[in-house]
Amino acid sequence: MYAPEPHTLAPAPPEGRRGIALAGTLTLLFVACFTVMVGSVIAPALPSIAMHLQWPWSPGWLVTIPSLGVVIFGPLAGKLIDRHGGRSVLFIGLALYGTLGMMGAMFTASPWLLLADRLLLGGSTALAMAAGTTLIAEHFQGAERLRMIARQGMAIEFGGVLFLAAGGALGRLHWSAPFTLYVLAWPCAALVLLCLPASARHPDASVDNSASPNLRTMHTLVEATLCMAIFFVAYTALPLALASRFGDSESRIGYLMALISIVAVLVAAMLPRINQSVALGRLIPFALLLFGVGHLTLASSHRTSTVIVGLALLGIGFAFAIPVVNHEMIERSSPAQRGRNLGLLSVAIFLGQFLSSFAGLASADSFTTLRLTGLLSLACGIVWLLLRERIANPRHHTYIHRS
Template sequence: MNKLSRVGVFSLMLAASLTIMVGSAITPALIQISEHYGVEDMATWLTTLPALGVVLFAPIAGRLIDRVGSYVALFSGLILYGAIGVSAIWLSGTIPIFADRILLGGATAIVMSSSTGLLAEFFVGEERLKMIALQGMSIEAGGIIFLSIGGVLGGLGWQWPFMIYLIAWVALLFLIIFVPFRKSSNLEEEQKSNTTNATSILSVLLAALLAMTMFFIAFITLPFYLAENFGLGSASTGYFLAMISLVAVISASVMPKMVKRFSDYQTLLTGFSLFTIGFIILSVGQSLFALAILAGIVIGFGFGFTIPLANHMVVEKSNVSNRGKNLAYFSSFTFLGQFLSSFVEGISSNLVVIYLIAVMFGFLIIIFYSLWLKRNKKRQTLQIQ
């Protein structure tokens, strides 16, 4: 088996980090960009439509990976990602630019699923969990870095943030030079012909959707929460959100130790409990900025204990023949959660009401996965007997 060097690992991490910036790279210059395209009333669609594109094209991405292998799929996805992303500069009109953003989401689905699939082919067991945790850290770190770059480029002109998408072609060069070509191989997967049933995969995909929805409810409402209660401006809010991403990076590094000490579902349950606690703090701590910071830290840890872990669980519950399809489903469910979070604005104009509803759903999720964990323990006990 070809070993993957440290630079090869970095190459796959760089590719994975592109997924977080698909919608957010242009956010710092969103006002100028929306004015240029004449879509001021639908500006947020420029950031959310790529998520819809991931949802729509994920099944196609899965079939592509299962047919040509993760390496070739990632190669193709990186080419498309850079080309579609930067081409928006030369488009005009509402329909062309919105179509471009949806297609960019399709390229993202390929990159996200195939980069994880390729990583899974080089590592197994505990090492694989550590690598996928590192991938989660890279994605969040990429969000911090690319948002900062987007802000600088946005100051030069509306079109410059789109140039960030060309980093995909840099990742492509790293892939060609430092990652050994391999078809989807039959490492240990050939030995585990019994794949976990579809219900188990669905429970993990549902966890990914719910975790991403809860995380993004906090992420998209916090700017308004911080402005209303503490008078924070855009720069200070940006630092606050970057702090949450940094905490998510730290928690993703801790997550493998949590899984080793407890279990995967117990760690997921901990993540959802942290989300719920974070929303409770936000709903009662409107007069103390220290509580807002605490809520951000707790929610950041919730992300690190859920999304990277769910990604790893999907890999572990798959084999070579269906890994691409299952990872594509994971991409679809996580971005669907991100897309669904954008509808919270229609629930209420009172953020406390939104947070209390999130708390209620958090408790329902905790109950569901507690019962699921109890059922799994009972099943394992019966199998041992």
């Protein structure tokens, strides 16, 4: 069973930082933008897309089916990374991402073909997401790795804001125009070959004794699923809640919800400094507590200022959750099993997103859904804090200090 050295991690040596050029760093951040983009890029134009296609089911499936694709193909992505290296898998994933994403606009005759295309699109996302994080783990060490993971979280949120805005603008031009945004993955794939060095391969990973996830990696997978399932309830319930209580338009709702991403970007930038005082592992229960208070604040809001406070709390929690689970999985995985475990982490993150779509079954009232989610999140935060103290030896808490 693999475990990282239980010592305080020192700043990365100069050699680790020279292993990848600035262009390579920017390429990996560009890749991170596409993970959120996969389902959400067509969300602003979803009504017109459904109307044109005469969509027979809930239009929301077009957004959530890629998440299911990540869940299905995530384990395969990890095995491919271990056998063929992160750069090769990342290139293939981005090439397929651009092709399958653009082809969605061509499957207008059969909704089944479109669903199949969106499912495979999720598979390509699993390749890109796991391979991108694997390459970060290969080329950055110590404090520099945490800073890069924090920048990755910022890039994810920037991508969400930019691509949602672009998708809405293109959707006003034509129902199929948002699908063209997926083609941006092609130049990104070219940058992968031009700017990133060949990565390590571990063809014997299948016989590694650490192949089965240990208790600590399973703990991280559960954390990722739980955090994402709770966080994304706001994305499904809040638009209806704001429209019913405040009469907000789609554009105003979009502007308000963009605040989550803006706050997350700002907080993620401060994550390395926060880690100087707080162990990374403690941020996950804290994120759950923030999600709980944020959902309860939104459920009780009767003015816009209260909504802003609730959204800001969600943004802070998200900034803690994703970078921390990425960093934890890297630190808890041997090099030979890193790709596989990061593939499983992609599964956990998108499984949480997919499960959030069922939160509406608890109540037909969006405010009740937000309230129940908030109470559940508070309970989970308290329980998770107690469980973490028993599972993670205090000596294994990861502190990273600046020199």
